[in-house]
Amino acid sequence: MLKFPDGFLLGTATSSYQIEGDNVWSDWWYWAERGKLPHAGKACNSWELYERDIELMAELGYRAYRFSIEWGRVFPEEGKPNEEALMRYQGIIDLLNEAGITPMLTLHHFTLPTWFALKGGFEKEGNLEHWRSYVELIRDNIEGVELVATFNEPMVYVVASYVEGMWPPFRKNPLKAEKVAANLIKAHAIAYEILHGKFRVGIVKNRPHFVPATDSERDRKAAEEIDYTFNRSLLDGILTGEFRGFMRTFEVPVSGLDWLGMNYYNIMKVKAVRNPLKRFAVEDANVGRKTDMGWSVYPGGVYEGLKAFSEYGLPLYVTENGIATLDDEWRIEFIVQHLQFVHKALAEGIDGRGYFYWSLIDNYEWAEGFRPRFGLIEVDYETFERKPRRSAHIYGEISKKGEISDELLERYGLGEV
Numbered sequence: 001m002l003k004f005p006d007g008f009l010l011g012t013a014t015s016s017y018q019i020e021g022d023n024v025w026s027d028w029w030y031w032a033e034r035g036k037l038p039h040a041g042k043a044c045n046s047w048e049l050y051e052r053d054i055e056l057m058a059e060l061g062y063r064a065y066r067f068s069i070e071w072g073r074v075f076p077e078e079g080k081p082n083e084e085a086l087m088r089y090q091g092i093i094d095l096l097n098e099a100g101i102t103p104m105l106t107l108h109h110f111t112l113p114t115w116f117a118l119k120g121g122f123e124k125e126g127n128l129e130h131w132r133s134y135v136e137l138i139r140d141n142i143e144g145v146e147l148v149a150t151f152n153e154p155m156v157y158v159v160a161s162y163v164e165g166m167w168p169p170f171r172k173n174p175l176k177a178e179k180v181a182a183n184l185i186k187a188h189a190i191a192y193e194i195l196h197g198k199f200r201v202g203i204v205k206n207r208p209h210f211v212p213a214t215d216s217e218r219d220r221k222a223a224e225e226i227d228y229t230f231n232r233s234l235l236d237g238i239l240t241g242e243f244r245g246f247m248r249t250f251e252v253p254v255s256g257l258d259w260l261g262m263n264y265y266n267i268m269k270v271k272a273v274r275n276p277l278k279r280f281a282v283e284d285a286n287v288g289r290k291t292d293m294g295w296s297v298y299p300g301g302v303y304e305g306l307k308a309f310s311e312y313g314l315p316l317y318v319t320e321n322g323i324a325t326l327d328d329e330w331r332i333e334f335i336v337q338h339l340q341f342v343h344k345a346l347a348e349g350i351d352g353r354g355y356f357y358w359s360l361i362d363n364y365e366w367a368e369g370f371r372p373r374f375g376l377i378e379v380d381y382e383t384f385e386r387k388p389r390r391s392a393h394i395y396g397e398i399s400k401k402g403e404i405s406d407e408l409l410e411r412y413g414l415g416e417v
């Protein structure tokens with residue numbers, strides 16, 4: 001049996017745009033209306049069904065819930081906050097606390113208010129004043145939550161939106177990308193100054209596990225380089241005031257982090273290429289069976305990631321970890337095996353404080369639409385009925401007891417890790 005320490009949070013995660021529905025004020029909606037993205041429509045209808053979602057979390061025995069505020073919903077127009085929406089978010093926090101579920105809040109989870117996006121979003125430093133107003137609005141209107149993340153996966157946002165051109169505003173411009181990244185660090189600094197003290201302020205980093213494609217020196221160096229650029233440069237920027245971008249180095253304000261979140265999903269292999277503009281190629285590591293996202297599973301990566309991030313000396317949370325699959329037995333195996341490695345990290349003295357499975361419910365998976373099913377709870381997108389999968393109950397048992405039983409370890413585990 002593997003026991004987690006008292007107070008270790010075992011919960012689930014979602015984000016506003018992916019579950020709420022009708023987020024008509026957000027840039028992703030704007031672009032979906034113009035045929036550039038799959039439409040989120042009513043998503044899981046969680047804006048209306050949030051009480052049911054919380055009731056299910058409580059019934060299943062989950063102890064924590066990470067979710068986000070939709071900036072476009074609370075600021076649908078420049079300078080005009082929507083109080084009703086703020087009150088709803090406060091209501092969600094209150095309900096969670098009443099149910100004994102620890103809330104964790106994210107302020108930016110990929111989407112922007114359309115008016116802000118059309119002004120150039122985070123491309124323009126001058127626009128950070130609007131971010132400041134949003135953060136102040138949260139400080140003045142939201143309470144009952146301790147853990148607040150400024151950004152979810154800022155590097156994923158920068159790369160998908162400004163390097164690969166897959167997400168709004170669909171740019172393929174590395175120079176612009178690194179400037180946006182520098183502006184996100186400045187935005188974090190603004191938020192840290194406003195929120196720290198009232199809340200414990202952190203950031204959520206996606207951390208793929210990068211390995212060299214071969215054991216050549218060049219591939220090894222390429223893997224180290226991408227690991228720095230993608231996994232660490234932004235954090236170093238926040239903490240040291242020097243951000244080493246893709247091509248240039250930026251001076252940014254030194255600010256702080258009260259905790260660090262790590263989203264971990266997959267293993268990727270890195271190959272050096274002889275193109276000075278590109279330098280390396282990154283692809284799925286192709287080990288074993290692939291998930292419905294086309295990702296290779298490598299449970300040890302959660303341990304490697306926690307170990308690497310522990311160098312920052314901050315309390316750590318696995319803020320997301322999950323699998324897109326219709327094979328729910330595989331989901332149970334995924335959870336048990338990743339938790340075995342989280343436990344190993346804790347046993348070695350790493351300051352891990354919680355684990356959030358992505359996701360509580362099936363939801364809108366960005367450019368992939370509704371096809372990938374990450375949920376512990378199945379959602380019928382016609383009726384919005386929620387049906388807990390077997391994994392939902394098993395994870396509930398783990399969360400309620402704060403331990404993984406011998407029976408589960410025997411059936412789904414990896415043996416000694």
Ligand code: IFM
Nearest residue numbers: 015018153263320358365
């Ligand atoms: O759905 C996303 C989430 O919004 C951010 N982290 C990765 C998840 C799965 O792709």
